[in-house]
Amino acid sequence: MTAIDGFIIYPTYRVENKKAYVYLFGRLKDKRSFCTRNYFKPFFYIKESDLEKAKKLATFESEECSLKNFKEEKLVKILKDIPKDIRDLRKSFEHSGIDCFEADVRFAYRFMMENNLKGSLKIKGKESKHEDVRVDVFFDEPELTNSEWRPEKDDFRILSLDIETSMDVKNLFCISLYTNDKKLSKVLIVKKEKLKNSESFASEKDLLEKFIEYVLEYDPDIITGWNLIDFDFNIIHKKMKQLGIYFDLGRTKDSCSLKIYESFMTDSKADFPGRIVLDGIHMLKTSFIKLSDYKLNTAAKKFTDEKKIIDDENKGEEIENSYKDNPQHLIDYNLLDSKLVIDIIYKSGAMDLTIYRSILTGMPLDRVRASIASLDSLYLRELRVKGYAAPSSSFVERTKRTTGGYVMKSKPGIYDYVIVCDFKSLYPSLMITFNIDPLMHRPGCKTIIPGEELIHSPNNTCFSKTEGIIPNILRSLWAEREKARKKKDELARWAIKISMNSIYGVLASPNCRFYSFEMANAITSFAHKMIKTTAKVINEKGYEVIYGDTDSVFVNLNVKSPEEADKLGKEIEKSINIYLSKMIKDEYGVNSFLELEYEKLFKKFLMPKARGREVGAKKRYAGLLLVKSEQGTANKTQNAEGKTPFIEKMNFTGLEFVRRDWTAVSKKFQLELLNLIFHEKEISEYVKTFVSDLKDGKYDDLLVYRKALRKDVDEYTRRRHHTLRPRESFQRLQVILLIMC
Numbered sequence: 001m002t003a004i005d006g007f008i009i010y011p012t013y014r015v016e017n018k019k020a021y022v023y024l025f026g027r028l029k030d031k032r033s034f035c036t037r038n039y040f041k042p043f044f045y046i047k048e049s050d051l052e053k054a055k056k057l058a059t060f061e062s063e064e065c066s067l068k069n070f071k072e073e074k075l076v077k078i079l080k081d082i083p084k085d086i087r088d089l090r091k092s093f094e095h096s097g098i099d100c101f102e103a104d105v106r107f108a109y110r111f112m113m114e115n116n117l118k119g120s121l122k123i124k125g126k127e128s129k130h131e132d133v134r135v136d137v138f139f140d141e142p143e144l145t146n147s148e149w150r151p152e153k154d155d156f157r158i159l160s161l162d163i164e165t166s167m168d169v170k171n172l173f174c175i176s177l178y179t180n181d182k183k184l185s186k187v188l189i190v191k192k193e194k195l196k197n198s199e200s201f202a203s204e205k206d207l208l209e210k211f212i213e214y215v216l217e218y219d220p221d222i223i224t225g226w227n228l229i230d231f232d233f234n235i236i237h238k239k240m241k242q243l244g245i246y247f248d249l250g251r252t253k254d255s256c257s258l259k260i261y262e263s264f265m266t267d268s269k270a271d272f273p274g275r276i277v278l279d280g281i282h283m284l285k286t287s288f289i290k291l292s293d294y295k296l297n298t299a300a301k302k303f304t305d306e307k308k309i310i311d312d313e314n315k316g317e318e319i320e321n322s323y324k325d326n327p328q329h330l331i332d333y334n335l336l337d338s339k340l341v342i343d344i345i346y347k348s349g350a351m352d353l354t355i356y357r358s359i360l361t362g363m364p365l366d367r368v369r370a371s372i373a374s375l376d377s378l379y380l381r382e383l384r385v386k387g388y389a390a391p392s393s394s395f396v397e398r399t400k401r402t403t404g405g406y407v408m409k410s411k412p413g414i415y416d417y418v419i420v421c422d423f424k425s426l427y428p429s430l431m432i433t434f435n436i437d438p439l440m441h442r443p444g445c446k447t448i449i450p451g452e453e454l455i456h457s458p459n460n461t462c463f464s465k466t467e468g469i470i471p472n473i474l475r476s477l478w479a480e481r482e483k484a485r486k487k488k489d490e491l492a493r494w495a496i497k498i499s500m501n502s503i504y505g506v507l508a509s510p511n512c513r514f515y516s517f518e519m520a521n522a523i524t525s526f527a528h529k530m531i532k533t534t535a536k537v538i539n540e541k542g543y544e545v546i547y548g549d550t551d552s553v554f555v556n557l558n559v560k561s562p563e564e565a566d567k568l569g570k571e572i573e574k575s576i577n578i579y580l581s582k583m584i585k586d587e588y589g590v591n592s593f594l595e596l597e598y599e600k601l602f603k604k605f606l607m608p609k610a611r612g613r614e615v616g617a618k619k620r621y622a623g624l625l626l627v628k629s630e631q632g633t634a635n636k637t638q639n640a641e642g643k644t645p646f647i648e649k650m651n652f653t654g655l656e657f658v659r660r661d662w663t664a665v666s667k668k669f670q671l672e673l674l675n676l677i678f679h680e681k682e683i684s685e686y687v688k689t690f691v692s693d694l695k696d697g698k699y700d701d702l703l704v705y706r707k708a709l710r711k712d713v714d715e716y717t718r719r720r721h722h723t724l725r726p727r728e729s730f731q732r733l734q735v736i737l738l739i740m741c
Helices: 048-055 083-095 107-114 204-218 228-243 280-286 296-303 315-325 327-347 350-361 371-386 426-433 469-486 490-507 517-540 562-588 630-635 664-678 684-695 726-740
Strands: 004-016 019-028 033-039 043-047 061-068 074-079 120-124 137-140 143-146 158-165 172-179 185-190 198-201 222-225 257-259 269-271 276-279 413-423 454-456 462-464 544-549 552-556 596-607 621-628 646-653
Touching: 004 107, 019 107, 019 120, 043 048, 043 083, 048 074, 107 371, 158 228, 158 315, 158 327, 172 204, 172 228, 172 315, 172 327, 185 204, 185 327, 198 204, 204 228, 222 228, 222 280, 222 327, 228 257, 228 269, 228 276, 276 280, 280 296, 280 327, 280 350, 296 327, 315 327, 327 350, 350 371, 350 490, 371 469, 371 490, 413 426, 413 517, 413 544, 413 562, 426 469, 426 490, 426 517, 469 490, 490 517, 517 544, 517 552, 517 562, 552 596, 562 596, 596 646, 596 664, 621 664, 646 664, 664 684
Parallel strands: 033 137, 158 222, 185 198, 222 276
Antiparallel strands: 004 019, 004 120, 019 033, 043 074, 061 074, 120 143, 158 172, 172 185, 257 269, 413 552, 413 596, 454 462, 544 552, 596 621, 621 646
8 A cells, every 4th residue: 555645734623423533634746635534532641640639530541651741750641532521621630730731732733743744744545435525535544654745836726716796795796716727717797698707697696606616626725815704705604694505615514614803913714624715915924025015906016917907996986887887897807806816925935935834834824824833833743752741831921021132222323334244043043052942941040850061041041951852943944944045945945934033932922831931031131142242342353333233233344445344244254253152162061053144235324313312223224235246246257446346225224214104205305315325425405406396296196104004994083084294294304304414
């Protein structure tokens, strides 16, 4: 019996005859959809010393095991038949003062962890069918093992859909369906006449019933769209309920469900058994793709060569008119919207990144940004190998904030030839270097294992020198990132970087099972020490550190040419790395994993003053960045003077030019003014002319403030909806002028 590679799309479970079975839905490497079914008993752990007390409280199975808790106390395994019983038992135990370990792990995820399954798996078993499961092939009690297969987006079936309605949302006009393999590309519309690229229906009921048929027949792994859950599926669900149609779009006969949240901080959710619903907007945001706004047309212009057929202005009225008088126009518009979503998530890299992050962490495609669950998925597997079980998660009230990154006082002014040196992945490298890990954390700096050596952090938190799990995870991720760098796989590098950098934030969250105020502050206290030490050593070498922020230092070299600055940047990088490596070895007895990189060179650099004050600003600066030309970098060519050519590029951080809530006219003024200053040109005449043109109305089209709304419009008071006048923008321009001059 040959093992077949596949990828898990949707893990879940069912209780059948009072027993729990894990169902894994997904897509095989040979393109068929699959489902596996395996019997599995839910469990958690308690201390062996609590077993007799627990037996007096409830009935359960128990098994001896070789696992211990973080205090080196022996544990026993507690088993029940169904997941609900585990939840009830945990409540009873904890109410009686019995500590429970890993009692909160989701049942299907527990099964995957115990079988070392992440995204990809190998299935070895007899192929069959299941009357309640709609997939190409079903496996009952197969052997499941981990797989190295890395699927790509075209290995999945992705369906994009979009609906159009009347302005009052009472009437459903049409639904467009477009798939990544182009096997389905049509619009279902409530109309009598036959139209191109469409199928007509006499009623909404007929249309929706056919819509269900198409979805079930195509059998997508992923359903996507733009604002898909909050609008499209929300309307479809309400319509189906109104018309008495079962909301049946999954791979089982169970009803699909929606959870619609009005809160800006919580995304709405859709549960379609056996499939994943991925909203295009959420995918871009989860992939850290920033846009001026997240309208479909904005994203389309950014990533494709097309744009929406109907603009957002007066869209509702034009849709209604098109439906009545020119339905083909509406069909073309509706179908293109669905196509654009596929194009955007493909060309932006969001789909690829989502898949790779799933493979990296073992989380389903719709939960890759769940950083706490992602760390659990990685950490608990490794913890088991070491012979330990983790505490169950429980929210801890945060009484004080963790210490943030170190930001030194800046020295305001305009400088020539400033370099920026950054620590490469500072927090991850600190966790590796100083073995910062929940299992190796020693509260009160007390040893647990006889003879173990401790590392003392600057905030007096201690860690054993025995290799921890998080440092090991980070080393593995670091090695994978280096492989990706050598292969020039930027997508993989980005996915790995996201996973690495999220770990500090997880450890600093009270929602994390490993949360420790002291441990989180140990990381930042080491970071403070390294940045301060770096600045001190650079200053002692005769250069001026004018600013430092979290993981970087800004150095004024006081030189006359970019070539000289570039050479000194490399020398500073090398000497600081040697110094820190020796210091860490001498002081802590460990090898340094820190790496300072000379990253940027500014020909001109502006560090402004804080508004209304004489002190320097923080996290606000601009400069004329020098970047080696592609030709000069690739071919190592030089210009006539024997110097490597540089390309100039304006660079802003924290200033009005990069802020969304400032007008375009303010940004235009700041950009042009700084460009003149950096090239040492006269600015007085430019300012006079600009102010005059502004008063004359030349820039009226740029006097628009943009602000993201974080709640419903009707929740805002009238005071917030005011008319924006040129005088207000002029006042803001005056503020900028004061800062610049």
